[in-house]
Amino acid sequence: MNKINIPQNTPLISYETLLEQFKQLLKKNNLKFTKQREVILSTLYNHEGHFTPEEIYQIIKSENPDLNTGIATIYRTLSLLENANIATSISFGTQGKKYELGVKAHHDHIICTKCGKILEFFDESIEKKQEKIAKSLGFKMEDHIMKIFGICPECQENK
Amino acid sequence: MNKINIPQNTPLISYETLLEQFKQLLKKNNLKFTKQREVILSTLYNHEGHFTPEEIYQIIKSENPDLNTGIATIYRTLSLLENANIATSISFGTQGKKYELGVKAHHDHIICTKCGKILEFFDESIEKKQEKIAKSLGFKMEDHIMKIFGICPECQENK
DNA sequence: CTTATTGCAAACGTTTTGCACGTTT
DNA sequence: AAACGTGCAAAACGTTTGCAATAAG
Numbered sequence: 001m002n003k004i005n006i007p008q009n010t011p012l013i014s015y016e017t018l019l020e021q022f023k024q025l026l027k028k029n030n031l032k033f034t035k036q037r038e039v040i041l042s043t044l045y046n047h048e049g050h051f052t053p054e055e056i057y058q059i060i061k062s063e064n065p066d067l068n069t070g071i072a073t074i075y076r077t078l079s080l081l082e083n084a085n086i087a088t089s090i091s092f093g094t095q096g097k098k099y100e101l102g103v104k105a106h107h108d109h110i111i112c113t114k115c116g117k118i119l120e121f122f123d124e125s126i127e128k129k130q131e132k133i134a135k136s137l138g139f140k141m142e143d144h145i146m147k148i149f150g151i152c153p154e155c156q157e158n159k
Numbered sequence: 160m161n162k163i164n165i166p167q168n169t170p171l172i173s174y175e176t177l178l179e180q181f182k183q184l185l186k187k188n189n190l191k192f193t194k195q196r197e198v199i200l201s202t203l204y205n206h207e208g209h210f211t212p213e214e215i216y217q218i219i220k221s222e223n224p225d226l227n228t229g230i231a232t233i234y235r236t237l238s239l240l241e242n243a244n245i246a247t248s249i250s251f252g253t254q255g256k257k258y259e260l261g262v263k264a265h266h267d268h269i270i271c272t273k274c275g276k277i278l279e280f281f282d283e284s285i286e287k288k289q290e291k292i293a294k295s296l297g298f299k300m301e302d303h304i305m306k307i308f309g310i311c312p313e314c315q316e317n318k
Numbered sequence: 319c320t321t322a323t324t325g326c327a328a329a330c331g332t333t334t335t336g337c338a339c340g341t342t343t
Numbered sequence: 344a345a346a347c348g349t350g351c352a353a354a355a356c357g358t359t360t361g362c363a364a365t366a367a368g
Contacts (some may be wrong), residue, residue, distance in 0.1 A: 032321085037323090076324090133269065143307070146306040148302075151301065152296075193347095195348080234334075
């Protein structure tokens with residue numbers, strides 16, 4: 001019997017711990033710890049949701065107007081964070097990618113096609129099955145997306 | 160025991176039936192049936208797999224050199240087919256979208272994040288589980304999307 | 319003082335659009 | 344004849360890159 005629980009979408013670790021991990025990662029690769037890199041990391045930590053590089057750029061521009069951060073740096077840092085598994089991305093059609101912090105509890109989405117409501121869920125047996133499928137096809141699994149579409153209880157009533 | 164791998168799926172209906180559906184759709188929307196639109200439809204029907212607009216453009220260029228089909232028409236027709244649920248698309252990051260015919264047996268996708276290769280699979284137990292999850296959250300399930308991302312056997316070797 | 323990082327602007331690849339001409343109805 | 348569709352080239356879009364100036368170690 002698998003529990004279908006709705007995880008909270010707050011990060012699993014404190015910002016201090018995350019920052020420390022990030023600094024160690026940088027040191028290990030002879031990379032430098034810059035104000036820009038820290039601001040991008042903290043912005044991802046402090047904002048819930050999925051953001052395009054452009055959106056992150058705008059947030060930083062308004063919250064840190066003093067630091068004149070270029071969009072190229074956003075892209076470069078997001079790639080860095082993604083390669084380090086600190087951030088993850090999802091592609092949204094032709095319009096590009098959206099990033100979120102990778103250190104959150106994994107979850108999938110169920111979406112109401114009438115009102116657009118989104119709930120999150122997690123199912124252990126599906127997760128395991130996906131690993132199994134990837135393995136059987138010779139793939140090294142990295143990530144997955146699962147979305148269920150349907151009509152939510154409220155919208156079923158107000159028909 | 161669930162069957163996991165399925166061969167790249169063949170269409171469920173004959174080309175004649177599909178073409179007839181397409182013509183009716185066009186008529187219903189006061190759109191015109193053109194040689195270009197037919198060639199794009201038949202190309203999708205006759206080629207198994209998932210193709211970028213550019214790839215479809217190249218196939219048509221070599222198989223129908225007489226018909227001077229522009230890439231813009233490929234894009235416009237693919238959108239049309241997708242909106243009509245005759246074709247479906249998958250986006251893979253910055254590299255764009257790949258299209259396939261939508262009139263196939265239901266299946267999910269596993270996608271190589273290095274080379275963009277797409278395989279199809281179907282797993283009965285996951286399908287059942289999804290129904291169960293939707294039900295437990297009070298949703299009336301309509302559809303779902305599942306994509307697994309990873310690195311394919313070939314790309315694991317050529318690292 | 320050495321090396322990595324930055325912002326800027328130009329380059330890039332994919333997708334969309336404006337337009338005059340062609341085709342379908 | 345009217346209306347939609349076409350190819351073409353230009354524009355738009357998100358992303359990447361070359362470079363000289365700057366900041367971190």
